[in-house]
Amino acid sequence: MYGAAPEARAAFAVYIALTFLLAYLARRQAAGGGFLKEFFVGGRTIGPWVLGLTWIATSASGGSFIGTPSLAHANGWSVLLWISGYMVVATLGFGLLGTRIAQLGKRTGALTFPDLLRDRFDSRAIGVMSGVAMLVLHTSFIVAQYIAGARVLEVALGVPYAWGVASFAVIVGVYTAYGGFRAVAWTDSFQAVVMLVGVLLTAGFGLYRAGGLQAVHDGLAAQSPELLSPVGPADFLPLPAAISFFVIWPLAVAGQPALITRFLACKDVASLRRAAVLIGCYVLLLYPAIIFVGILGRVLVPDLAASDHAMPATIVAAVPAALAGLVLAAPMAAIMSTISSFLLVAAGAIARDLYQRNARGPVSEARVRAVTHASIGAVGLAGGLFALRPPEYLQYIVVFSGTGLAATFLFPTLLAVYWPRMNRAGCLAGICAGFASFLVQYAMSGTRSLFALDPFVWSLLASALACWLGSLAGRTEPRALLLRYFAAAELGGAADR
Amino acid sequence: MMADPEPAAAVSGPDSRPARRQALRALALWAAALVLTVGTSAWLGSRPDGPLLGVPRWAAWGVLAPWLLFFALHLHFFLARPGTGEGQ
Numbered sequence: 001m002y003g004a005a006p007e008a009r010a011a012f013a014v015y016i017a018l019t020f021l022l023a024y025l026a027r028r029q030a031a032g033g034g035f036l037k038e039f040f041v042g043g044r045t046i047g048p049w050v051l052g053l054t055w056i057a058t059s060a061s062g063g064s065f066i067g068t069p070s071l072a073h074a075n076g077w078s079v080l081l082w083i084s085g086y087m088v089v090a091t092l093g094f095g096l097l098g099t100r101i102a103q104l105g106k107r108t109g110a111l112t113f114p115d116l117l118r119d120r121f122d123s124r125a126i127g128v129m130s131g132v133a134m135l136v137l138h139t140s141f142i143v144a145q146y147i148a149g150a151r152v153l154e155v156a157l158g159v160p161y162a163w164g165v166a167s168f169a170v171i172v173g174v175y176t177a178y179g180g181f182r183a184v185a186w187t188d189s190f191q192a193v194v195m196l197v198g199v200l201l202t203a204g205f206g207l208y209r210a211g212g213l214q215a216v217h218d219g220l221a222a223q224s225p226e227l228l229s230p231v232g233p234a235d236f237l238p239l240p241a242a243i244s245f246f247v248i249w250p251l252a253v254a255g256q257p258a259l260i261t262r263f264l265a266c267k268d269v270a271s272l273r274r275a276a277v278l279i280g281c282y283v284l285l286l287y288p289a290i291i292f293v294g295i296l297g298r299v300l301v302p303d304l305a306a307s308d309h310a311m312p313a314t315i316v317a318a319v320p321a322a323l324a325g326l327v328l329a330a331p332m333a334a335i336m337s338t339i340s341s342f343l344l345v346a347a348g349a350i351a352r353d354l355y356q357r358n359a360r361g362p363v364s365e366a367r368v369r370a371v372t373h374a375s376i377g378a379v380g381l382a383g384g385l386f387a388l389r390p391p392e393y394l395q396y397i398v399v400f401s402g403t404g405l406a407a408t409f410l411f412p413t414l415l416a417v418y419w420p421r422m423n424r425a426g427c428l429a430g431i432c433a434g435f436a437s438f439l440v441q442y443a444m445s446g447t448r449s450l451f452a453l454d455p456f457v458w459s460l461l462a463s464a465l466a467c468w469l470g471s472l473a474g475r476t477e478p479r480a481l482l483l484r485y486f487a488a489a490e491l492g493g494a495a496d497r
Numbered sequence: 498m499m500a501d502p503e504p505a506a507a508v509s510g511p512d513s514r515p516a517r518r519q520a521l522r523a524l525a526l527w528a529a530a531l532v533l534t535v536g537t538s539a540w541l542g543s544r545p546d547g548p549l550l551g552v553p554r555w556a557a558w559g560v561l562a563p564w565l566l567f568f569a570l571h572l573h574f575f576l577a578r579p580g581t582g583e584g585q
Contacts, residue, residue: 077556084534087564088527091571095523100516107511213551228553230542239539246531273575280571284564418517487512 008156011325015194015332016171022190023175023183035365036356039180039372040111040348046265050185052275055093055262056282057188057337059253060195061141063399064290065331066148066308072294073310075236076220076227079291082237085249086287092250094276098263100417102272105264108484113257113345113409114353116264120416121424122481124358129428131353133408133435134257138346139383141401142339146387148308149335155312156328165387168339173380176340176347177373181265184340191333196286198315198330203289206296206318219299227298244454251460252402255410258345347375400442407459408435415467420486425474426467434463526570534563 037044046054072079101116110116113134118127150164159167175183210216217228226233230242237245253259266272297314304313311331319327351372356363412430415422441455449455476482482491538559549557 077553080556080560081535081538084538084560084564085531087534087560087567088523088530088571091567091574092523092527095526095574096520099519100513103511103516214548215551217548217551217553228548229545230538230553230555230559239535242535242538243531246535250527276575277572280568280575284568288561288564414520418513418520483510485513486510487514488509490513 008325008328011329012157012332015326015329018190019171019187019336020175022186023179026183026186027179029182035369036111036352038182039369040261040344040352042180042182042185042265044106044265045267046182046185046262046271047267048271048274048278050189051262051266051271052278052282053189053192054185054337054341055259055275056279056286057192057195057334058258058262058341059089059093059256059338060192060286060334061145061148061338063144063148063402064287065195065199065334066151066311067144068290069294069297069311069314070307070309072291073297073304074307075232076224076229076295076298077291078227078230078232078237079294080288081230081242082245083249083287083291085246086283089250089253090276090279090283092254093259094272094279096254097260097413097417098272098276099269101260101263102266102269104417104485105266110264112264112348112352113261113413114349115357116260117412117416117427118353118357120481120485121427121477123424123427126424126427126431127353127357129431130409131349133431134405135346135349135354135379137401137405137408138258138342138349139379140386140397141405142342142346142379142383143386144397144401145335145339145342146383147397149332149339150387151306151308152312152328152331152335155309155316156325162388165384168335169380169384172336172339173343173376176343177376181344184337184344185265187340188337191337192282194333195330195337196282198327198333199286199289199293201323201327202311202315202319202330203292203296205320205323206293206300206314209318210296210299216296216299220295223298223302227295238452240452241448241454244457247460248399248403248454248456251410252406252456255406255413256402257405257409258341260413261345261348343376343379346379347372350375350379403454403456403459404435404438407438407456407463410434410460411464411467415464415471417485419471420482420491421476422467422471423474423477426469426471429470430463430467433466434459437462522574526567526574530563530567533566534560537563 068079068083071082104110104116108119110119114127114130117130118124146165146168149168150161153159153164153167154161175187207213210219220227224233231237263272293314294310296318297310300317301313304310312328315324315327351368355371356368408431411434412427416427438455438459441449441458449458479491538555541555541559546554548554
């Protein structure tokens, strides 16, 4: 389609083989201590490098690698402002909840995100509701990743779209089910390195092909001066939208259950801090370069067969044929790492939060293992079926799913771990208000709600208000329960005795 | 049925206050970054000027420069803060 090199097939094969090798080695390193603890949090032995790289590889999805460059291709430099909230994504992602979640994971034994909320309020309803919401929104996120992956295979190898979706579903499903969290974390780390190297190589080669920054600037100006403005063509990013997205990116990442789960798996807080430093460096290098690749694509390949082809088409146009296959593995890596992490979370929601913790009697380890593996297969299949009818711009599904998750869970989680007065009524009200207001606004006004702000902003506020009002209206949780989460000195009169 | 906790049972739970202070500092950094980045970009974007090394001036001073500044603050934030102590 864009003249992909035949070497790409061999490079892809090497990349996939290395991914499976890492999954195999990771499983051999299993720490023991029971299937669930090993499968969902890697035995809580994950150190700073793997923690940092799995966090960013999960966060940087097909949206970042396929959707964002496509928007930059269509809207020019304005997309740099659109994504600029990423400058504080690591600060907020680790600073807001990281330390506290790591602390509580060890103290309470929580294995999944719904575990945290359910146990904090001793409420089966909260566990089930958060499990269902996570399952729905994570599955839609997985759909977006399948679409992105199939687009890459379409451009790079000429694989028909439907076969691309099926390939992704099978490959990622197999290694996730085989190795669980540890395999996902190890392969994520490898994939994070591939992503960064791939994007930097593409940006470097693209800049050379285009003839330097000034030539890129002149090329964009010749096509449309609006490509150089902060608002972009067709009023892409007016001021309220710029503010909305600066709110959306850091807070949506901070409230992402799949990322919060990473903190449950870390070895200690020192590892967490080192991981945060690593991620700050990584984000600084990665995201401006991703935008730049999309902008370069507008100059090098102005006409695309499908809008989401911007990244792979730019790679094919800019990078020498011998390297193109390896560089094309970068978006593959971003997509696979996100699918595997989200499959794990969605399977955990089914096997742990909906099945095991609601079973009437004890459930054998073999049974939980079987349900977990079946859940990975079922979610993968469902995602693949939905992906067969892709929308025009992938990034819109990514924004919808990611912001929906954070709008639903950020404030209930924040207040659950930091505010002793928060109770189950407040938590349920916060989850319902965030989720419902988000869906209603999207259905009624699309991406521009009241005062042209994104529905996410208002949903966050609605969720926070509902948490607060619900907590004031309901009874404080018993002191014995609160003492699992807070120091006695913090409770004061906040708990029933 | 609760999740199975680690063996170290305690009478009093972990102190959330150091982590809460850290969270509030992170929020303050985010708010400062929002005002600086969007404000500068909107201000410079409204008065078109020549590019800076091929990059639109609003993008260089409004986004890339603040990105470097907040990266430095991020490093300071996570390298300088002591651990939260209890339960680690």
